[in-house]
Amino acid sequence: MNVTTESIAVERELEIAASAETIWELLTDEEQATRWMGREASFDLRPGGSYRVEVIPGNVASGEFLEVDPPRRLAFSWGWEAGSASSLPPGSTVVEFDLTPSDVGTLLRFRHRDLPSSDSADSHAHGWDHYLGRLAEAATGEGPGRDPWLDGPMR
Secondary structure, three states, X not given: OOOOOOOEEEEEEEEEOOOHHXXXXXXXXXXXXXXXXXXXXXXXXXXXXXXXXXEEOOEEEEEEEEEEEOOOXXXXXXXXXXXXXXXXXXXXXXXXXEEEEOOOOEEEEEEEEEEOOHHXXXXXXXXXXXXXHHHHHHHOOOOOOOOHHHHOOOO
């Protein structure tokens, strides 16, 4: 018997007027990463190394790096630690960033896969849309400013 499981994913493509190297720094440097997402980050940037970001107060995403290919591809497992608003366990899904040079600067292909339900995908899509917009602003040199989600409920 063949059993196929369809992976539920959030996928986005963004053209960003910045180099892949600039975007890579924003994805992988702890200080740069918190310019666009979260208030604290801790990375052990190597396959098998830990990924941990306090995205908003009391909500910590964690997992481990799966692929680190600067400045082209970054993949890590993702989920929420106990006490977070989501019941998605740490490391239970996969987040992927692919960076390709383009006429504008860089094409960023984003995928968050292995989500357990369409509700989970909708919730994560809402969050990623917010944060990917902030990433693009940070990459083009326009500081996205303080994340309003750090001060209250996500809208």
